[in-house]
Amino acid sequence: MITRGYLIGEIVDNLTAVRADVEQRARLGLTDLNKFSEDFFKFILNKTYGYDLRSLNADRSNEPGLDLGDRKQRVAFQVTSRANKEKIETTYAKITDEQRQQYDDIRFFVVGWKQNSVSLDESLREAVGFDLKTTVVDLNDLLMAIVPLEIDQLREVYDYVSKETVRIRAELEVPDEDGRYKTTLADKLEKRQSPQISDCVRFQGPHSEVLGKTATEVRADIETMSRHLQRLPRLTREFLAYMVERAEENDGDEGWRINADKLQRLTAGHGGTDGDIRILREDGYIWLTDPEDETGAVYWRINLRSNIDYLDNILGSYVEQGHTTWQKIIVSIDFSDL
Template sequence: MLTRGYFIGEIVDEMANLAGQVRMRNALHLFDLTVATENFFRDFLNIVLGASLKNLNAERSNEPGLDLGDESMAIGIQVTSSATTAKVNHTLEKITADQASKYKRFIVLGLNKRQQKYVIDQPLATKYSFTTDEIWDLDTLARKAIDLQIDDLQALFNLVRSNSARVRIELEVPDENGMYPTSGYEMWEQRVKPKVGDGAAFSRFVEERSGDAPDGELIQKALNKLGKDLARLPRLTREFLAMLYERRERGRSRRFGDGWEHLLLSKVQREYRGDDLEGELEILRHAGFLEVNGEDKDELGAPEIGITIPTKSDELQIDFVCFVDEMKLGFRNVIGSANLSAF
């Protein structure tokens, strides 16, 4: 069982990690913050303060003076990477009459370490009832987290655990070539390059079974399209489809005709241990490889998943499974690796 001490330790450690990245950015005069960073601290502060802060920049780009606001609690907050005296005074100067009518308490949250001493513009401080106690840093947030009730503390822990990695990425420092340690491009799965045969082997197979020679040109075009269709699927989805073929039911379907294999939906739901069955089914349904029939039980019996090859070639749709089985190619190779070279 996770304890209060564990929650606090993880939150404090993550605040320290973020503070280290902010110091590095400030040393390089990188003071801008992304909307994602502002939103993280919005959600963090909402838990700590029991507030309903909104990102004011989402409604109006670069809202003067303030980034976050909760009109019901009359709190306005500026989130900045460096809460220097100049920044604090600048924030107070930028508060508009409209903001002053909505908010009675103003906080400056600096992601850097607080200065030991601030020289605040006294007329502005008096006008907005502002004191240096309202200049916060990440240590302030950590101290306030310690005082939370256990349910709020766990909610804060879940927020930090789920979002701090993204915030750290947002705060990364580029190298001398302007490149960042973490690349969004590298987070995308590389698409497989399909291997496609000339269709001759499959055409011979079809002719031997039916006695009629198929249209070789049509077979070739259909195989090229199938290779591209498979390559567009995420790797895990191709492997999911390969397993559907491996675990297909024997005998005729009650719901699907020629060119379709089938599985019981309930059996797939029990046997599949991934965390996004509906997502996999939806991707394959959209790509034309799959349909679900009978989700509302009727006289035809249990709901079924039907799988097929989306193609204009009747031969490829009907004889695909037989060819893979009789040639001992394996669905994990043909579908999982988009390898149609034996066709």
């Protein structure tokens, strides 16, 4: 089970890495933050503090003024890489009369460290109610507020940060002298697994009577199975292998089965398997049965999309005898042991 400590540790590590990227840009004189950065922290601020912040500058990037606002709670933020005297005074100077009427609490969220002191003009400080401790929120303040969140809120923040950190760090990258970026989309996309298939003689020989097929025909069927498996994301193949490994029986043409409620309990700590189930269901690997009796038990039926009767059963026996593993067959698409 994923613990609070694990979730918090991952959030801290990811957000600290984002801060390091922002600081690196600042050292190079690049202090702008784009709209994606604002949206990234908008979600986290909302989940952490219970705001309903909305973007105030959908058509603008890093101009002084307010970036995020919650009309109901009358709080607004400027999201920035720095909150020095110049930045704060410029921001206040650009706030419109309309915005002043809409928001009582105007803050700065710094993707970095707040300064120990900011020497604003005293009249401005009094006019806007500036208090360094509360008006400027830095990443440390945010992380300290994240730690005591309820577990459901904490998981939401963890899921979002885990999913979006790669993208925001890519957005913050600085190009080299030729205008090329270190991270490209191709680097992050999953590579297609190349199947490995034997001549299937060793596998087919002892089962030729049951299969009623030659080794060549068995190999051709496994090639087709491999092409289908290639289309699945790797994590979905891992989920399919898990379902087969935990299946309760294999009864011929119906394939394996696993109790749907039991599967849900077994995978509760996974962080979400609905997407894998949709993919496998759409691709014909699994289907849901009607309740079998008055107990209301519902089962997922599973097959590997073979066109040869009983091939799934015999593969199962082959695995049970220790000749290969489901991880190797389904996840690595490696049938070289057959």
